[in-house]
Each structure stands twice: as structure tokens, then as C-alpha cells.
Amino acid sequence: MPVISVRNLVKTYHVGEVTVRALRGADLDVEAGEFVSVTGPSGSGKSTLMHILGCLDRPTSGQYILDGKDVSRMSKDELALVRNRKIGFVFQGFNLLSRTSALDNVELPLLYNGASKLRSAQRHKRAMDSLNAVGLTERAHHYPNQLSGGQQQRVAIARALVTEPTILLADEPTGNLDTRTSIEVMDIFQRLNIERGITILLITHEVDIAEYGTRIVRFRDGRIQVNEPIAHRRNAAHELAALPPAEELPENGSGDEVPVEHMGGVV
Amino acid sequence: MSILMTLRIALKALGRNKMRTALTMLGMIIGVGAVITMVALGKGAQSTIEEQVKAAGTNLININSGNFSQGGVRMGGGNATTLTKEDAEALREVPGVQYVAAGVSSRAQLIAGNQNWQSQIQGTDVELPLIRNWPTKYGGFFTPQDVAAAGKVCVLGQTVAETLYGPDVDPTGQIIRVKNQPFKVIGVMASKGTSGMGGDQDDTVFAPYTTVQKKLQGIQHINNITVSASTPETQPVAAAITQVLRQRHKLVGTDPDDFMVRTQEEMASVRTETTRTMTTLLAAIAGVSLLVGGIGIMNIMLVSVTERTREIGLRMAIGARGKDVLLQFLVEAIVLSLVGGMFGIALGFGLSAAAERFLQWPTSIPPNAIGMAFGFAAATGVFFGFYPAKKAAGLDPIEALRFE
Numbered sequence: 274m275p276v277i278s279v280r281n282l283v284k285t286y287h288v289g290e291v292t293v294r295a296l297r298g299a300d301l302d303v304e305a306g307e308f309v310s311v312t313g314p315s316g317s318g319k320s321t322l323m324h325i326l327g328c329l330d331r332p333t334s335g336q337y338i339l340d341g342k343d344v345s346r347m348s349k350d351e352l353a354l355v356r357n358r359k360i361g362f363v364f365q366g367f368n369l370l371s372r373t374s375a376l377d378n379v380e381l382p383l384l385y386n387g388a389s390k391l392r393s394a395q396r397h398k399r400a401m402d403s404l405n406a407v408g409l410t411e412r413a414h415h416y417p418n419q420l421s422g423g424q425q426q427r428v429a430i431a432r433a434l435v436t437e438p439t440i441l442l443a444d445e446p447t448g449n450l451d452t453r454t455s456i457e458v459m460d461i462f463q464r465l466n467i468e469r470g471i472t473i474l475l476i477t478h479e480v481d482i483a484e485y486g487t488r489i490v491r492f493r494d495g496r497i498q499v500n501e502p503i504a505h506r507r508n509a510a511h512e513l514a515a516l517p518p519a520e521e522l523p524e525n526g527s528g529d530e531v532p533v534e535h536m537g538g539v540v
Numbered sequence: 541m542s543i544l545m546t547l548r549i550a551l552k553a554l555g556r557n558k559m560r561t562a563l564t565m566l567g568m569i570i571g572v573g574a575v576i577t578m579v580a581l582g583k584g585a586q587s588t589i590e591e592q593v594k595a596a597g598t599n600l601i602n603i604n605s606g607n608f609s610q611g612g613v614r615m616g617g618g619n620a621t622t623l624t625k626e627d628a629e630a631l632r633e634v635p636g637v638q639y640v641a642a643g644v645s646s647r648a649q650l651i652a653g654n655q656n657w658q659s660q661i662q663g664t665d666v667e668l669p670l671i672r673n674w675p676t677k678y679g680g681f682f683t684p685q686d687v688a689a690a691g692k693v694c695v696l697g698q699t700v701a702e703t704l705y706g707p708d709v710d711p712t713g714q715i716i717r718v719k720n721q722p723f724k725v726i727g728v729m730a731s732k733g734t735s736g737m738g739g740d741q742d743d744t745v746f747a748p749y750t751t752v753q754k755k756l757q758g759i760q761h762i763n764n765i766t767v768s769a770s771t772p773e774t775q776p777v778a779a780a781i782t783q784v785l786r787q788r789h790k791l792v793g794t795d796p797d798d799f800m801v802r803t804q805e806e807m808a809s810v811r812t813e814t815t816r817t818m819t820t821l822l823a824a825i826a827g828v829s830l831l832v833g834g835i836g837i838m839n840i841m842l843v844s845v846t847e848r849t850r851e852i853g854l855r856m857a858i859g860a861r862g863k864d865v866l867l868q869f870l871v872e873a874i875v876l877s878l879v880g881g882m883f884g885i886a887l888g889f890g891l892s893a894a895a896e897r898f899l900q901w902p903t904s905i906p907p908n909a910i911g912m913a914f915g916f917a918a919a920t921g922v923f924f925g926f927y928p929a930k931k932a933a934g935l936d937p938i939e940a941l942r943f944e
Contacts, residue, residue, distance in 0.1 A: 329857060349862060354861075358859070368941065373552070382858040382859055386859070
């Protein structure tokens with residue numbers, strides 16, 4: 274049974290007098306453990322699909338079955354719980370809380386974890402485990418402005434992982450990162466996908482980034498135009514090993530941290 | 541999310557912007573501080589008056605002889621000779637009356653050794669110390685035997701005793717001369733201070749009213765009767781007294797009273813009412829600053845919601861429900877107002893103490909004023925915090941995440 278099953282999904286916006294038909298009947302099945310790259314030009318509906326798949330938005334019509342449950346008609350509060358338990362978000366702009374340590378940022382989703390009233394020590398441990406998974410244990414008490422862009426994105430990934438979701442939704446996660454850092458982030462995604470079996474949906478408009486997935490879905494004008502397996506999947510770990518050692522990279526540097534441009538990345 | 545957690549998040553959020561938090565709180569601090577100070581000043585004035593009234597004797601009813609008219613000439617209040625000691629005795633039977641003292645007043649020059657002093661001589665009855673709640677400092681008050689025998693004994697007021705004998709001297713047993721007649725001093729009253737009207741209540745000499753009637757004035761009537769009611773409900777007792785006296789004086793129909801009945805309550809109420817009005821007015825003005833403080837909170841919360849739109853979007857994306865966000869901002873506003881309120885109460889206490897110390901203005905902070913100020917602060921937080929919090933909770937997570 275697919276983790277995500279979408280049938281004839283339609284989403285229509287009204288912007289003033291203009292009616293925008295963002296999705297015009299999309300069908301998609303994603304099996305557990307897949308790594309799907311969603312591409313397409315801007316305005317093609319890929320972001321709208323992501324918002325609906327991420328339970329941030331509800332479709333105008335059509336059906337969305339997540340993990341065997343129809344979420345297209347759930348209440349706002351129910352959707353919030355689904356977002357917390359089943360879905361992890363990674364954004365282009367990281368969206369870390371400023372003046373809040375990496376550890377506290379990672380812990381944040383656990384505060385909204387309603388039913389399982391975790392003790393603060395348990396929350397701490399889970400946040401640390403999560404940071405460990407992205408290799409940032411030593412930066413746990415740094416603030417976002419003391420971290421490089423790649424490190425910030427890794428904190429954001431740790432935050433997405435802390436509730437142990439079944440699905441990771443990444444919206445242009447490498448959009449603000451340089452090539453090497455992008456590969457490092459993709460390496461983390463691939464490892465999570467392979468080692469933990471987490472289903473990943475990755476939105477990107479960079480073709481080479483899309484090739485780290487197992488399948489590609491291309492949108493055009495609100496419909497899915499291409500939906501096929503990727504024949505030659507790229508392997509981030511191998512590529513990293515092949516790259517020359519990175520002396521000047523900020524996340525490994527000691528003291529000579531280069532400030533990273535990230536457009537409003539810190540909230 | 542638990543309320544404790546929400547509180548921690550709120551404190552963290554406020555801690556990230558210390559200067560702004562402090563300035564917003566300042567509005568609350570000044571507002572609450574002003575309310576507390578104004579109430580303290582007003583209540584202080586009020587309790588001073590209440591103490592004066594209490595010092596005069598609570599439950600007090602004064603009956604004075606009234607206007608005396610003869611052939612169209614009206615002599616003014618106090619000149620009627622119709623009040624008698626039998627009237628006073630009759631009042632003992634009126635329900636609600638506790639103590640009764642007939643009174644005759646006079647002024648005379650007092651001579652003790654080589655000192656002399658003019659003062660009023662109040663002829664009264666043995667129950668006066670009970671009625672006026674006025675103990676003796678030295679010696680004792682005179683007895684029913686003294687009254688029956690019109691004995692030449694007297695009890696001095698503090699001022700008279702000090703003038704004639706010097707401070708801290710017990711003149712009990714000394715003889716003073718009043719209108720060339722020797723009176724034995726049998727006691728000195730404790731100090732009573734100034735009256736509600738500003739007169740020195742200690743500048744007086746008490747003697748049995750019979751003595752003043754016969755030995756000093758040569759009259760049969762009395763000038764006044766002082767009564768204490770058994771409860772603070774003096775109005776019905778005063779009405780009953782009026783009834784009894786009209787009957788005894790054979791006044792019928794529209795005949796005017798030839799006496800005046802006044803309760804302490806009436807005498808005090810005007811002044812109490814004035815200060816109460818002042819207190820209310822001052823508190824209302826101070827309340828305006830509290831309102832301004834509240835608007836300050838609302839303003840800052842609105843700015844904060846706009847500034848943190850992306851944070852709100854993120855929190856929603858990772859599972860915060862609308863009510864979680866609502867609660868978070870509401871708790872921030874309440875923390876601002878409550879902490880501000882607490883400092884404001886401290887400021888109010890400080891200012892009141894300063895007013896008492898440097899302006900010699902008596903102050904009193906009623907315990908419920910603290911509770912009320914605190915409640916007001918909390919209510920301000922909820923009231924002015926709700927709109928921004930509602931706005932935050934109503935944000936669309938997608939829009940919020942995109943917000944620049």
C-alpha cells in the first residue's frame with residue numbers, strides 16, 4: 274500500500290478577480306521508502322502539491338490518502354497533529370528560530386507533540402540523537418547566526434527528524450547552498466532514505482539535485498507530465514569522497530567562519 | 541502543549557528582546573503604580589477622617605436644645621430651655637439606646653496655684669467616657685454619687701492639665717478654683733487630639749452636670765444629651781429619639797422641633813463623601829495611564845506578531861495548532877502585564893511611603909487594592925493581548941512561511 278496516494282487533486286485559488294488553477298487533477302502514488310524528486314518550472318503546481326501533501330493546505334477537490342487515512346477532509350487541528358507526527362519539513366530558508374540554540378530549535382516539534390507528554394530530559398535526549406544523526410552534536414549550543422548555511426540546514430533536518438516522521442518533505446533544501454554543501458545535504462537525505470527507510474519528497478528545479486532520488490515527477494501547468502524512475506541515480510557519498518578536501522568550508526573550519534548569505538533564512 | 545511549557549516559550553521570546561520588553565512593561569508599571577499610589581493617598585485621607593469619627597465615639601447621637609422663640613423673636617439654636625434631665629432619663633428607654641449622658645456647658649477661668657486658663661466646663665454624666673470611648677490617663681471619672689450630690693469634683697482634659705500643672709504631672713487630688721469655688725481634681729483624661737472640625741478636644745474640663753447646673757450656672761434645664769446607640773445603625777435610633785422628645789415636649793402636627801438630633805454619621809458623612817469622590821477621581825485618572833499601558837502592550841504584541849510571522853508559520857508547520865499559537869501570544873501579553881503589574885505594585889508602595897515620609901500625607905493601601913491592581917493588570921493583558929494573539933493564530937501557515 275502506498276504511503277501517499279493522491280487522486281484527481283484539484284486546487285484553485287482566487288487572487289482578487291483572477292482564478293488561479295494551481296492543480297488541475299494530479300494523480301500520484303508514493304511507496305514507503307521511495308525518494309521522489311518533484312521538479313517543474315515555477316507556477317507549475319509543484320509547491321501547491323507539496324503544501325497539500327504536507328497537510329499545510331487542503332485540496333479544492335480530489336482525494337489524499339496518507340498512511341491509509343483520508344486527510345483531505347481533516348480539521349485544522351487534526352492536520353496539525355499529522356504534520357507533527359508523520360511529516361518532517363525542510364525549507365529552502367531553513368526557518369530556524371533566531372537567538373535560540375540549535376538544540377532548542379530541534380526540540381521545538383516535541384513541544385507540540387500533544388499526546389506523548391515527554392519529560393524535558395527525554396526531549397533533550399531525542400533532540401541530541403537527532404543532531405547526532407546530522408553530525409552536529411558539537412554545535413548543539415550554538416545559535417543559528419554562529420552556524421554556516423549548511424550547518425543551519427542540517428539543524429533544520431535534525432528538527433524534521435526529531436518526531437520520527439515517516440515522510441520528509443524538502444522544499445528546495447539546497448536552494449541557498451553552494452555545490453559542496455548541497456551534496457553534503459543530499460548525502461544526509463540519501464542516508465536517511467536508505468538506512469532508516471524514510472520516504473522523501475524533494476522539490477527542486479535543479480536537474481542534477483533531482484537525480485539523487487529514485488524517481489522523478491515533473492509538473493507542467495498543474496498536471497504531472499513525467500513520472501518515471503531515475504535510471505542513473507547519483508550517489509552523494511561517493512561524490513563527496515571524490516571531491517578535494519575542503520579546507521575553507523565553514524562547517525569544518527575552526528574560527529574562520531565565513532558568514533553565509535541566506536535570504537531571510539533565520540526567523 | 542502544557543501551560544508551563546507555553547510560559548517558558550513566552551519568557552524566552554520576551555527575553556530575546558529585553559529593551560522592548562522592559563519599555564512595554566514600564567507602561568504597565570507606571571499605570572499600576574499610579575493607581576496604587578492614588579488609592580493609597582485617598583484611602584489614607586479617608587481613614588484619617590474615619591479615625592477622627594471613631595475617636596469622637598462611634599454610634600454617637602447628639603441632641604442639642606433648639607431654637608427658642610418668644611413673640612416672634614427667634615434666639616437661635618441652643619437657647620431653648622426645654623431640654624431636661626427627665627428627657628435624658630426617658631431616652632434610656634428608647635430601643636437601641638446604650639448609654640445616655642445629660643450635658644450642660646459653660647466657660648470659666650480656671651485657677652490652680654499661680655497658673656490660670658480659660659476653658660470650657662462640660663457638665664456631663666458618668667457614662668460619657670463609655671459613649672466617647674475616652675479613658676482617663678490619671679485617676680478616674682466621677683461616680684453616680686458625685687452626680688447625685690452635685691459634688692465639686694472635676695476631671696481635666698490633657699491640654700488643661702498640662703497648662704496648669706506642666707506635662708507628665710499627675711494632678712489628682714489637687715484643688716482648682718472655678719468661678720471662685722474649689723473643685724477637687726479626681727482625674728485626667730487621655731489625649732483625644734483634634735476633632736473632625738479641627739478643635740482641640742483636650743482643652744476641656746468635665747464635671748457632674750448637676751454641679752454645673754447648680755453651682756456654676758444656676759439653671760434647671762440642660763443644653764444637650766449625648767447618646768450612644770448599641771449598633772452603628774444610628775438613623776432609626778435618632779428617629780425614635782425625635783419621636784420620644786416631640787411627645788415629651790408636647791409638640792404636635794407641624795410644630796417645629798425645639799431640639800436638634802444629629803448622628804455622628806451625618807456629621808462625618810459629608811467629609812467622607814468628599815474624600816471618597818477625590819479618591820475615585822484620582823484612581824480614574826491613574827486608570828487612564830493603566831489603559832495607555834495596556835494599549836502599549838497591544839501595540840508591541842501586534843508588532844511582534846508581524847515580525848515573527850515566519851516563526852508562527854514554522855511553528856504551525858511543525859505541528860502547532862491555532863490555539864497553541866493563540867495561547868503563546870496571550871501568555872506573552874499576560875506575562876508582560878503581570879510582571880509589569882508586580883513592579884507597579886512595588887512602585888506604588890514606594891511612592892506611598894515617600895508621600896507619607898516627605899509630604900506628611902497619611903497613606904493606607906487596602907489589601908484588596910493589591911489584588912485588584914493585579915487582577916486589573918492580568919485583565920489588561922488578556923484584553924489587549926487577545927486581538928494580536930487571535931491575529932497570529934489565524935495566520936495561514938503557507939503565507940506565513942513565505943512572509944518576508
